[in-house]
Amino acid sequence: MTQPLDGITVLDFTQVYLGPCCTQLLGDFGADVIKVERPGSGDLSRSSIPDPDGLDNPVFLSINRNKRSITVDTRSDAGKQVIYDLVRDADVVVSNFRSGVMERLGFSYEELSALNPRLIWASGTGFGTDGPYRHKGGQDVLAQAYSGVMWRRASEDTPLTVYPTTLCDYTTGMHLMQGILLALLGRERTGEGQKVEVAMYDSMLHMQMQEAGMQLNRGREVNWAAMPLTGVFETTDGAVCLVGAFKANPLRDICAALDTDDLSVELPTLEAQIAARPELQRIFRERFATAGTEHWVKRLEEQDLLCAPVRTLTEALADEQTEVNRMLLDMAHPVAGRVRALAAPVHLSDTPADVRRVPPRLGEHGAEVLAEHGYDEARVAELRAEGVVG
Numbered sequence: 001m002t003q004p005l006d007g008i009t010v011l012d013f014t015q016v017y018l019g020p021c022c023t024q025l026l027g028d029f030g031a032d033v034i035k036v037e038r039p040g041s042g043d044l045s046r047s048s049i050p051d052p053d054g055l056d057n058p059v060f061l062s063i064n065r066n067k068r069s070i071t072v073d074t075r076s077d078a079g080k081q082v083i084y085d086l087v088r089d090a091d092v093v094v095s096n097f098r099s100g101v102m103e104r105l106g107f108s109y110e111e112l113s114a115l116n117p118r119l120i121w122a123s124g125t126g127f128g129t130d131g132p133y134r135h136k137g138g139q140d141v142l143a144q145a146y147s148g149v150m151w152r153r154a155s156e157d158t159p160l161t162v163y164p165t166t167l168c169d170y171t172t173g174m175h176l177m178q179g180i181l182l183a184l185l186g187r188e189r190t191g192e193g194q195k196v197e198v199a200m201y202d203s204m205l206h207m208q209m210q211e212a213g214m215q216l217n218r219g220r221e222v223n224w225a226a227m228p229l230t231g232v233f234e235t236t237d238g239a240v241c242l243v244g245a246f247k248a249n250p251l252r253d254i255c256a257a258l259d260t261d262d263l264s265v266e267l268p269t270l271e272a273q274i275a276a277r278p279e280l281q282r283i284f285r286e287r288f289a290t291a292g293t294e295h296w297v298k299r300l301e302e303q304d305l306l307c308a309p310v311r312t313l314t315e316a317l318a319d320e321q322t323e324v325n326r327m328l329l330d331m332a333h334p335v336a337g338r339v340r341a342l343a344a345p346v347h348l349s350d351t352p353a354d355v356r357r358v359p360p361r362l363g364e365h366g367a368e369v370l371a372e373h374g375y376d377e378a379r380v381a382e383l384r385a386e387g388v389v390g
Contacts, residue, residue, distance in 0.1 A: 003030025027066030071390030147204035363390030
């Protein structure tokens with residue numbers, strides 16, 4: 001079956017998470033992704049978590065399917081020439097190094113587009129290519145802190161903390177993919193490639209569009225976690241998440257579910273409920289602590305209130321909904337054996353995502369890729385002997 005990105009070649013310099021989650025999704029929908037890695041060590045995610053499978057550990061495998069790996073010493077002249085030869089036939093070059101690294105390597109947009117005017121040159125950085133933070137590394141937690149995301153919490157007495165999932169990496173990776181797709185669409189009309197740039201900092205600011213709109217125009221804060229009828233409440237065997245909103249009188253319905261007096265009589269407005277938030281939250285905590293999660297979810301749903309049990313990741317992965325949504329896949333890897341991973345979250349009816357290649361071993365496809373670009377066996381052997389390619 002033809003996929004949307006069949007015939008598109010992506011030269012992928014990315015590593016860790018921001019870039020690889022972007023290029024994996026491009027590969028899932030048909031792109032030929034050639035992953036350029038460091039000789040000997042490869043993508044940093046191959047070794048960031050100690051694991052019995054070493055360079056083919058589950059962290060790396062989770063975000064690098066549908067890619068071919070070639071190792072190239074990009075510091076050498078011969079290595080640079082290999083990259084230039086690959087670029088001439090590529091549609092997209094993607095990187096997520098610090099600002100300026102691709103330029104120092106000799107792979108700037110200007111240099112590569114001179115070789116291939118149709119090239120899409122895409123870059124994801126931490127803070128952009130100009131400004132006081134351009135030199136800083138693009139790290140997820142730093143972007144949380146700089147952008148204001150980390151500061152926002154349910155109440156001032158809640159300790160500041162790191163969001164435990166790589167929110168910034170993933171969001172920015174998806175913005176990077178969107179930019180690439182838009183540039184490919186634009187190329188269909190103009191015949192010319194262009195530069196695509198995204199930054200973690202920008203993505204995290206953009207995620208706060210509603211909050212920023214209120215702050216910029218009214219000088220007021222919007223904090224959805226601090227709403228008076230919303231919260232996470234421990235039960236006798238777990239916890240319940242409750243969102244008391246989008247109803248005419250949610251407080252009345254919450255009180256009915258909790259079998260307490262109707263507090264909306266004395267607190268009829270949102271303003272009154274905000275002022276009484278500490279007391280309301282105390283009452284909710286006490287009531288939820290008297291019974292189990294399943295009991296309270298049933299009671300809340302009977303009142304048509306938005307609620308959910310607070311699950312562990314293990315529980316979510318085992319949930320029937322996860323299976324129904326086709327969000328799990330199995331791969332047979334030559335080193336790691338059976339590998340389970342999350343599937344693409346985008347579901348197309350006629351051209352769905354597909355696993356054509358398991359995540360590559362380091363340098364696995366070097367000779368194959370070079371042969372496709374005119375290198376004969378003797379030249380490949382020379383480059384290997386010189387340590388230019390693996």
